[in-house]
Amino acid sequence: MRFLLSFFLIVYAFGALTGCNNPPTAPKDLESLLGFLFERMDDDDPEALTTGLENLYDWFQDDAQLGDAREGFLVKNLPASALAVLDDKERSASGLEGITVATKSPYCSRAIAGLLTWEDFGSILDNFTLYERTFRTDPTCFGERACTQVEADSHTRSAWAGLVEMESKYTIQFRWVETKYGWMMLQRFWLKDPVPGDSFDVRMNANYYIGIVMDDGGRAAKPISPAFRRAANGAVGQTGRDIDAQQEALSRAGSLRIHANWFNVDTGVIPIPDETIRSTLISNQINDSTRHDNWLGDNPEQFPCPQLMMSTDDDSVDQSDDRADP
Amino acid sequence: MRLLFCTVWVLIAGLGISTSLANPAQEAAHDGATQTDSDASSQPEKGTKPAVEATSSGQKRPVGDVDVAAHRKGFQLYGGLGLKTCIPDGAADCSNTYPGTFISTGMEYRFWYLGIALDFDLGRYLVAEDDDFDVSSLSMHLMPVLKAYYPLKSLDVFVGFGMGYGQQWVTEDSSRSEASWTTFWRAMKVTAGVGLDLEPYGLPAGFTLDLNADLLMHSGGTRCAKYGGAGPCLDEKDLKGGQNDVADQIRLGSALRYSF
Numbered sequence: 068m069r070f071l072l073s074f075f076l077i078v079y080a081f082g083a084l085t086g087c088n089n090p091p092t093a094p095k096d097l098e099s100l101l102g103f104l105f106e107r108m109d110d111d112d113p114e115a116l117t118t119g120l121e122n123l124y125d126w127f128q129d130d131a132q133l134g135d136a137r138e139g140f141l142v143k144n145l146p147a148s149a150l151a152v153l154d155d156k157e158r159s160a161s162g163l164e165g166i167t168v169a170t171k172s173p174y175c176s177r178a179i180a181g182l183l184t185w186e187d188f189g190s191i192l193d194n195f196t197l198y199e200r201t202f203r204t205d206p207t208c209f210g211e212r213a214c215t216q217v218e219a220d221s222h223t224r225s226a227w228a229g230l231v232e233m234e235s236k237y238t239i240q241f242r243w244v245e246t247k248y249g250w251m252m253l254q255r256f257w258l259k260d261p262v263p264g265d266s267f268d269v270r271m272n273a274n275y276y277i278g279i280v281m282d283d284g285g286r287a288a289k290p291i292s293p294a295f296r297r298a299a300n301g302a303v304g305q306t307g308r309d310i311d312a313q314q315e316a317l318s319r320a321g322s323l324r325i326h327a328n329w330f331n332v333d334t335g336v337i338p339i340p341d342e343t344i345r346s347t348l349i350s351n352q353i354n355d356s357t358r359h360d361n362w363l364g365d366n367p368e369q370f371p372c373p374q375l376m377m378s379t380d381d382d383s384v385d386q387s388d389d390r391a392d393p
Numbered sequence: 394m395r396l397l398f399c400t401v402w403v404l405i406a407g408l409g410i411s412t413s414l415a416n417p418a419q420e421a422a423h424d425g426a427t428q429t430d431s432d433a434s435s436q437p438e439k440g441t442k443p444a445v446e447a448t449s450s451g452q453k454r455p456v457g458d459v460d461v462a463a464h465r466k467g468f469q470l471y472g473g474l475g476l477k478t479c480i481p482d483g484a485a486d487c488s489n490t491y492p493g494t495f496i497s498t499g500m501e502y503r504f505w506y507l508g509i510a511l512d513f514d515l516g517r518y519l520v521a522e523d524d525d526f527d528v529s530s531l532s533m534h535l536m537p538v539l540k541a542y543y544p545l546k547s548l549d550v551f552v553g554f555g556m557g558y559g560q561q562w563v564t565e566d567s568s569r570s571e572a573s574w575t576t577f578w579r580a581m582k583v584t585a586g587v588g589l590d591l592e593p594y595g596l597p598a599g600f601t602l603d604l605n606a607d608l609l610m611h612s613g614g615t616r617c618a619k620y621g622g623a624g625p626c627l628d629e630k631d632l633k634g635g636q637n638d639v640a641d642q643i644r645l646g647s648a649l650r651y652s653f
Contacts, residue, residue, distance in 0.1 A: 303574045
């Protein structure tokens, strides 16, 4: 009897231990850089922004750091000064917490930029019951870099955490910046006003995002073993193939996407631990990036990506405009 | 390997016990041993004592038409282990996946000829070509199961059906890669087996040995493909074709059950 009870305890303790854990906190330099880029995104003079992007590029040249960032970090602080520059509304940084995560795409930054500013972008988002985005200027020039800045307002409705419907309004900005490492694209958005959920007293008080897309060379990435590939395919269809594709994307030229998302959410009566919210946000960023890649893969003619020419050797980086995507 | 050996041993031992258990009861019944209340098997009540007779050694044991159902009512706990094998489903073709073992535990409330159980199991397959044990292939289920019992003299035959949480995952330590599938309600289990009363064989009252076969079917859910500790976890609606396939399982298990 005692054995059985002990066995139960062990089994259920195991279940409890396999729950969500908090991601590690981001290194201070990365966290500061992300806050800096969020603040300077709309600067008239891009000099500071350029320097920040180049520092970010340098930070991510360390394969180990990139590896950690692919799993996600917590970011705590977004400077109050970064919120003061957004619009004429009074905003507070208190109560904000956030995450950052990096993803590697096999597609060039121009293809991703083209997709993100595509007027029918909402048609590929099936987790929104409403997605309206109105650009203030024609965005079709942006993917090709015929213009370097576009801005939009969005009106969306989606189920937060899959449970609570929320209707939100955002301001969204896109910008290309030329650096000594090539062109990089920034995307910034923020929630215009706090939003109540339709049930459970959930409320989104604030949400701020900065995303950076930069062309990236191949990285050291050890291939998975044939035994694992076959066993993975054998258990869950085509997972071995898809993991192989990720390893290949990491080891070849493509683009690096760095996402940072700060939020202030009241979860109301829903007992969701903070760890779960953070992990879910990290997963969502990774999943969204994968959906974008899958869409680009299925529609190669829509935003063609010229042959990537990057080298894995940092020293060989060509600083010309068309180095990564001529 | 030791776990596999133990599982095989327990299964063989269990089958041996079941064979030796069935005979004395049948012989006793055949010899016209005294029966208790003839309605006991059709109207079992908690606390009903099985009929007993004195053996030549002076020990008491149940006779012929013992109502094993009667003292199996109420709350029960059980734990056991067994063997499982992978069943292909489309692109999830069970490649590199040899049969493996599992442990199980659960609790059940039995009434009338029915039981409502909460079953948990954790299992591991052997992976081919994995000489340095770098690859693990595991599965886990937690689900409510509705069972129906039919007492047959010293045996208690049961069938059951359940739906609930299921997870199947394959990991490679060296590359920190993971292929996994998780569902909160679309893992299905069909189970059938027999329960054997162990009291006549020297164990305290309330202990029974279950021998069962399970079919576990997996569908829907979320599928993760992670390389280097990171990667997407996508729902069914984001997957195409063979990406939605998940291998199923067939299992043979034994469990020691205690009825309170």
